[in-house]
Amino acid sequence: MKTLIKFCRYGLAMLLLLGAISSASAVNVIVDSSKTWIGFMNVSELPANGGAYQFGSYWGTTDLNASFSSAGLTLTPNTSIDRDVPNDAYWWVGGAGGAPNKNMDASMYVQDDTLAGQTVTFSGNCVSNTLVSPYTVTVFIKDFAPDFPHLQPLQQR
Amino acid sequence: LTTGTAFSITLATTAGDHIQYGFETIGPDARLATVATLGKVIIAVPSNIHVLVDPSKTWLGYMNVFELPANGGGYAFGSSWGTADLNATFSAGIATLTPNSSIFRDVALSDTFWWQGSGAGNKNMDANFYVEDSSLAGSIVTFSGFVWTNSLVSPYTSQAFIKELDPSAGYATVNIITTNLTSTNFSITTATTAGHIVQYGFETVGPNANTTSTPLSTLGKVLVASNAPPTGPLITSLPSPIYVNVSSNVSITVGVTGSGLSYQWKKNGVNLSNGSGVSGATTATLSLNNVQGSAEANYSVVITDSLARTATGNSYLVVFTPSNLSFDPNATLNGFINAFYYDGTSTPGGYATGFGYPTALLQASISGGIATLRPNTSLFNNSDAFWSDLAGGPNKWVEADYYIANDDLAGKL
Numbered sequence: 001m002k003t004l005i006k007f008c009r010y011g012l013a014m015l016l017l018l019g020a021i022s023s024a025s026a027v028n029v030i031v032d033s034s035k036t037w038i039g040f041m042n043v044s045e046l047p048a049n050g051g052a053y054q055f056g057s058y059w060g061t062t063d064l065n066a067s068f069s070s071a072g073l074t075l076t077p078n079t080s081i082d083r084d085v086p087n088d089a090y091w092w093v094g095g096a097g098g099a100p101n102k103n104m105d106a107s108m109y110v111q112d113d114t115l116a117g118q119t120v121t122f123s124g125n126c127v128s129n130t131l132v133s134p135y136t137v138t139v140f141i142k143d144f145a146p147d148f149p150h151l152q153p154l155q156q157r
Numbered sequence: 158l159t160t161g162t163a164f165s166i167t168l169a170t171t172a173g174d175h176i177q178y179g180f181e182t183i184g185p186d187a188r189l190a191t192v193a194t195l196g197k198v199i200i201a202v203p204s205n206i207h208v209l210v211d212p213s214k215t216w217l218g219y220m221n222v223f224e225l226p227a228n229g230g231g232y233a234f235g236s237s238w239g240t241a242d243l244n245a246t247f248s249a250g251i252a253t254l255t256p257n258s259s260i261f262r263d264v265a266l267s268d269t270f271w272w273q274g275s276g277a278g279n280k281n282m283d284a285n286f287y288v289e290d291s292s293l294a295g296s297i298v299t300f301s302g303f304v305w306t307n308s309l310v311s312p313y314t315s316q317a318f319i320k321e322l323d324p325s326a327g328y329a330t331v332n333i334i335t336t337n338l339t340s341t342n343f344s345i346t347t348a349t350t351a352g353h354i355v356q357y358g359f360e361t362v363g364p365n366a367n368t369t370s371t372p373l374s375t376l377g378k379v380l381v382a383s384n385a386p387p388t389g390p391l392i393t394s395l396p397s398p399i400y401v402n403v404s405s406n407v408s409i410t411v412g413v414t415g416s417g418l419s420y421q422w423k424k425n426g427v428n429l430s431n432g433s434g435v436s437g438a439t440t441a442t443l444s445l446n447n448v449q450g451s452a453e454a455n456y457s458v459v460i461t462d463s464l465a466r467t468a469t470g471n472s473y474l475v476v477f478t479p480s481n482l483s484f485d486p487n488a489t490l491n492g493f494i495n496a497f498y499y500d501g502t503s504t505p506g507g508y509a510t511g512f513g514y515p516t517a518l519l520q521a522s523i524s525g526g527i528a529t530l531r532p533n534t535s536l537f538n539n540s541d542a543f544w545s546d547l548a549g550g551p552n553k554w555v556e557a558d559y560y561i562a563n564d565d566l567a568g569k570l
Contacts, residue, residue, distance in 0.1 A: 026334045028321065029178055032297060033202050037179070046185060064182065073200040077187035091186055096474030109179025115370035117172030121331070121351040123165035124203070125295065126158040130196035137158050137198045141168040144175040145281055146309035 027115060032123040033068045035110045037061055038121070041078075042105035047134075051103065064106035072127055077135050078104040108138070158197060163351050203296045203430040205347065208357055210302040210384035212247040214288045215241055216358065220257075221283035225364060226312075231314065233280065245286035245359070247345075252306060252359070256313050257282040260365040271365060278364030287318075287358025294321070295351030301344035306464045307387040308377035313363035315379045317343045322354040335360070359424050389466035390415035395458070398488055400563045401448055402479055409456055409472050410442040417463025426452045450476050453487070467529040479569035487525045488561045492516040494536070495556040505554035514557070523561040535555050 039061035043054040061067065063080040080102075081091045092098035098108050131137060158164060158180075170176050180200070187195055187314060218240040222233040226427030242259040248426075266272045273279045299546045300319050309315060314337065321332035334347045338359070342457075349355050359381065366376055367522040394412035411420070422429045422443040429438040434446040445452055453476040460468045493513040517536040521528065533555045541543045546552045 006474040026332055027247045028348045028350055030203050030295075030297065030350070031200050032348060038177075044416075047452060066180070066182070068202060071199055072202045073180075075182045075198040077182070077184050077185060077192055077195045078188045079187050082189045083184040088186075091208050096432075102186050104182075104184065104186050105183045107179060109177045111175060111177045113175050115176040116170050116174045118355065119167060119169045120176060120178065121167040121350065122178040123163065123167060125163045125201040125351060127201050128160045129158050129198045130160070130186075130197060131182075132194070132196045135182065135195060135263070137182075138181050139158060139164050139166060140177075140179060140181060142167055142177045144177070146173050146175070154162070 005140065017021070017066075025117065028117045028121050029110070029112070029115070029125065030122070031073055032110075033073070035112075037066075038107075038109055038111060039064045040107040040109070042102045045107065046101065047099075047102050054102065059106075061108055064108055065119065066106065066108035073108070075106075075108065075137055077131075078106055107140075109142075158200075161349055165350060165505060171444065181289055189438045194249075206291070206293055206296045207299045207301065208288070208293070208382050209300075210250075210252055211383060212250050212252070216247070216252075216283075217289060218243045218245065219285040219287070221285070223283060224280040225279065225281050227265075228279075230281065231441075231444045237281075238284075238534075240286055243284040243361070244282065247360070247566070248465050249386070251380050251382045252286070254284075254286065254315050254359055254381070255373055256309070256361070256366045256376045257284055257361050258366050258373055261368050266367070272367070274368055276367050276474040278366060280365055282361075282363060282365050284361045285356075285358060286361070287320075287356045289354060289356045291354050291355075293355040294349050294353045296414070297346060297348050298355060298357065299343065299346040300342060300357040300382050301342065303342045303385045303473075304338045304378035305378045305382060306466075307338050307377060308465060309361075309363075310377045313376060315359055315360065315361040317345060317381075318356075318358065318360055319345055320356045321345050321347070321349050322323070322353070323350075324354060324379075328354070338381065349472075356542050387416060387463055388414070389464070390418055390462045390468040391459070391469050392470045395470040395472050398475050399472060400475050400477060400565055401445075401452075402487065402565055402569065403449060404443065404447055405448045407448055407474065408437075408442050409474070411458050411460070411470055411472075412467065413441065415460070415462045415466075418513070419461050421459045421461075422462040423459070425458045426457065447475070448474070448476055452476055453485075456461050468533070477563060477566060482566075484528065485530065485561065486526045488563075490516055490559055491558075491562055492519045492521065493558040493560070494519075495558065496536075497556070499552055499554040504533065506526050509553060510520045516559060519557045519559055521557065528559070530557075532557065 039059040041059045042056040047051045065078055066075055067141045085091055087096035089095040091101055093101045120141055202270040218238040220238045222236040224231045244255045260271050264271045266276050271279055298319055306349050316335045316337045318335045320330050322328045323331045323524045330343050334345050391414045393414060420439050420441055422438045429435055431438050436444045453474055455471055455473050473487050475485050495511040496509045498509055502508050520531045536544055544552055
């Protein structure tokens with residue numbers, strides 16, 4: 001799998017403003033709410049506990065937590081575990097009222113295999129990012145080989 | 158991802174692979190009570206913008222010049238051109254795209270850069286007629302319109318496009334989406350990137366035309382607009398068959414809706430010209446004077462509108478000679494039943510009833526100019542005492558008439 005998170009340079013601007021026969025294999029994708037967005041959660045131990053991978057599975061996007069609204073696409077730390085299993089010692093140190101016990105890697109993505117074989121540019125604008133440490137958000141494009149056994153974005157950062 | 162900052166990542170993907178793009182949010186599971194203190198990320202969702210073939214926009218011209226495909230097709234140069242020189246113009250909201258002729262207007266045939274020794278064009282002209290609107294960048298742009306007509310002949314082609322240029326990469330075309338203008342309408346959509354330059358319009362490609370040897374009218378054109386074209390010609394009335402007595406005058410008028418209509422009448426498929434008793438051969442009404450038997454024929458009319466859309470109708474003219482009538486299979490045949498009482502003898506009894514009757518039920522028909530007549534079987538009904546003796550025998554004597562009605566013969570010998 002190839003993952004690239006940087007700007008790409010294009011070929012010569014030979015055809016100036018209107019290159020008629022260029023970049024036929026380049027395609028732009030953006031944060032389009034009309035696309036089918038998929039949720040996938042990878043769960044690991046906390047870094048302080050070694051960070052070992054536990055499991056990954058498809059989740060509803062709202063359970064990630066990720067959602068579209070008139071404001072845009074909003075991504076926040078996961079709270080569905082607290083909603084569903086607030087007293088479980090697997091998820092919380094000591095169970096009820098405990099501190100978080102797992103690291104949540106929430107992927108909110110579009111899968112579009114028609115893009116394969118093209119130079120894909122994914123672009124957009126970050127209106128705001130107020131996440132506090134240790135929470136982070138990254139943007140990605142991922143390319144899975146056809147025989148890759150699991151299409152989930154497992155350990156592909 | 159930082160507040161107020163655009164992001165853009167690019168990956169050259171491999172054919173056949175599975176491609177995903179999106180976001181990953183990583184960190185410990187959070188308590189509902191405190192999540193608000195942990196912050197959030199908001200990603201802008203681009204708006205959808207629909208652009209049309211809008212003559213009120215500023216349409217620009219750009220010509221890319223290539224060698225002919227037969228000469229390798231190499232790029233020669235490109236520069237901004239006046240749109241009229243492309244040739245691309247707007248009139249009444251309709252854009253007209255035709256093969257380039259401004260080179261022929263401006264450059265002598267002796268210039269071998271532009272002209273072959275034969276006088277044919279020596280370059281492939283890629284004429285771009287477009288709107289440039291950077292405010293579209295960052296949006297999902299849809300460009301649509303209606304193709305009123307595309308009569309371009311090979312090798313000329315025309316297509317609609319949306320292009321995206323990256324100023325930070327020397328204005329390279331980093332995204333292009335096109336569709337050929339071969340359907341009645343077009344619609345193309347692409348996602349664009351903030352900060353780029355977005356262009357949309359039309360690209361007409363083909364050799365520079367020598368309009369003396371090949372007039373533009375023979376090379377075709379494309380008409381595109383934001384609205385659908387008016388309905389093509391539609392025939393609303395055309396009588397057929399028409400009966401006329403020999404040595405008479407007759408007019409055949411076609412009723413038609415449409416605009417910019419022209420007409421061509423034909424006799425048995427051959428174009429008619431005015432003269433020799435024919436007038437109105439290219440009008441809505443064809444007039445024939447002093448018709449003789451040779452005038453009996455199929456008269457068709459082809460109606461063409463300003464967009465080269467056509468409608469065709471047919472009218473058969475039957476010429477009668479009152480003193481020497483023949484059973485003309487091209488006339489309209491009618492059916493009628495007269496029923497008489499039947500007493501088992503070989504002659505009919507008193508008149509019972511009469512009524513019009515479909516010719517197919519008579520049973521009478523014409524095929525290949527030959528009329529076939531059979532005894533009537535369609536009226537017999539063994540449970541109806543009017544038609545049957547209820548013992549399996551007939552109860553009426555039937556006269557089946559298969560005939561031509563022509564009131565113009567009234568008063569004639």
